[in-house]
Amino acid sequence: MTAESERLRSALAADLDRARARTATLTEAVDDDDLVRQHSRLMSPLVWDLAHIGNQEELWLVRDVGGREPVRRDIDELYDAFQHARADRPALPLLGPAEARAYVSTVRDKALDVLGAVRLDGRPLVADGFAFGMIVQHEQQHDETMLATHQLRVGAPVLQADPPPPARVSAAGEVFIPGGPFTMGTDTEAWALDNERPAHVVDVPAFHLDVAPVTNARYAEFIDAGGYDDARWWSEEGWAYRHKAGLGAPLHWRRDGGDWVYTRFGRTARVAGDEPVVHVCFHEAQAFASWAGRRLPTEAEWEKAARHDPVSGRSRRYPWGDEDPQERHANLGQRHLSPAAAGAYPDGVSPHGVHQLIGDVWEWTSTDFHGYPGFRAFPYREYSEVFFGPEYKVLRGGSFGTDRSACRGTFRNWDYPIRRQIFAGFRCARDAEPGESA
Incomplete structure (x- = not known):
């Protein structure tokens, strides 16, 4: 050997x-x-x-x-x-x-x-x-x-981990991402799964994207504004599910006097306003975005924000470059048992200035799960192909519970739009104005 x-x-x-x-x-x-x-x-x-x-x-x-x-x-x-x-x-x-x-x-x-x-x-x-x-x-x-x-599970806490780091920089607002082509997917990542292949060029129109995922504090504003009770913000499918499931807040949230609290791995605490919201389904994310005058990003927009280097024109493995994730880059691997505050990982920022695209929370996109042009099932159809279709929405980026081996700039996750038990949050996007530039 x-x-x-x-x-x-x-x-x-x-x-x-x-x-x-x-x-x-x-x-x-x-x-x-x-x-x-x-x-x-x-x-x-x-x-x-x-x-x-x-x-x-x-x-x-x-x-x-x-x-x-x-x-x-x-x-x-x-x-x-x-x-x-x-x-x-x-x-x-x-x-x-x-x-x-x-x-x-x-x-x-x-x-x-x-x-x-x-x-x-x-x-x-x-x-x-x-x-x-x-x-x-x-x-x-x-x-x-x-x-x-x-x-x-219900019962006393059994898992232990250090708390995530606090914010180190401000991660408020949005960034402008110019339109143009970029290479989506991969032909070179050794462990890439079939749905990440093949690499192909996608022309993405200019758009704006949140610097960080939507936080608990911002999401609470949506609740307090009656967002769960106003059909204007919900799709027809989402509104029907909101009533069927009795949705009124993210999973595990409840009122305690005037505060929101949540129970996480057996421990109850006040909701941390600066953490990305987690345990919301696609319909909730979409309703929030509509209320905020925004929308969810497409999968291609998400990947361009995460991988495209506007200087070289190439697509990186990760937002910070080609180096495997280190602790300074992202909240991954069950190292902590919650998302970290927005702005906690400045070393993981993308060339476009977007934070925490990897780790913390899976991010809902507006895209149905499908194969890329030239897709070939490997090594078996049941890994990806049988899930293709409008029943599943794509999630990107990984969560605090995702290992670095199962998370990269091309990695694709998918689930039913009603799922809330997964560690999922979101960030918002909006179209750029015609002729707009940075």
């Missing part, structure tokens, strides 16, 4: 270990009764996510890449996310906590054996370690899902 190959194997093993350590934190923080309990019909029991993580690793790394004998072929159907809705999973004959832990441990040992032996070139599935990177991202995505389940 070459030195370069050895470095790649070591890096992949370290990423697999880091993901597994986070999985252990999330599953060992609760007792076995909590592990098998369904805390919300929107979410699986934590023990399902745990075994599903192992099953995907077995399917792709042990069986496909490694060509090894199955560990537990008999449980494939139980942990196929397309076979059983989340609400129905507690009734399945799932592996118990001890059996699930033993299973994922056995699978990991075999996967590491495969990593030590397989060539990381040749077929696309293994080139540059893609299959291993795909499994790292998959586990980290489920870790964020489990973190959302923790937010929905």
Whole structure:
């Protein structure tokens, strides 16, 4: 093996270990009764996510890449996310906590054996370690899902983290982003998933974009102005859902006297005005934007703001450049258990002057989820293609619960526009006037 190959194997093993350590934190923080309990019909029991993580690793790394004998072929159907809705999973004959832990441990040992032996070139599935990177991202995505389940559980706090940093600079107002073409998507990011490919040129008209995501204080103004009670600001679909679900504030907010408070991971505190609002659905974000005389950005506008360098004309990997995310750049990886104040990460600012595009909160865009021109499903249709269509809206940027491996300037998330349990917020945009320039 070459030195370069050895470095790649070591890096992949370290990423697999880091993901597994986070999985252990999330599953060992609760007792076995909590592990098998369904805390919300929107979410699986934590023990399902745990075994599903192992099953995907077995399917792709042990069986496909490694060509090894199955560990537990008999449980494939139980942990196929397309076979059983989340609400129905507690009734399945799932592996118990001890059996699930033993299973994922056995699978990991075999996967590491495969990593030590397989060539990381040749077929696309293994080139540059893609299959291993795909499994790292998959586990980290489920870790964020489990973190959302923790937010929905009732009981004493079990997760601990330092508070996020305070604001270091002002991040108020909006910036002007000139019109013109930029390269969207990627052909070069080794771990990019199929929906991020291929790179293609998009001509984006000039627009204005908020410097930071909409904060709790600003969102509270919308509530106080009667925004939830005025059909003018809502789409027809959103207004119907607002009534059906009884929406009146972000999820987990409640009144305490004259203040808004929220309960976050078992701790109740006054809503922090300078933090990005979180746990709002697409319809709420769209209604706020309409009330404010704005709109939600398109996905292409978001990515141009995050990646385009107006000096060189090239698209960066991240707003700050091509360097992997560091702690100074963004609030990622469950390092904190809440968004950071607007203006907390000046080192992560984009060339256009936009802050906190990566981390803190996933950001709703106005764009339906679809494939890019020339899209090709890889390595299986069920990762992206089966979700294409108007039922899903694209979210960008990652949250405080998103790992750096599953977040980059091209990374695309998607969900139903009614979803509020995810760590989602938004920022607003508006069209530029004809002939307007910076």
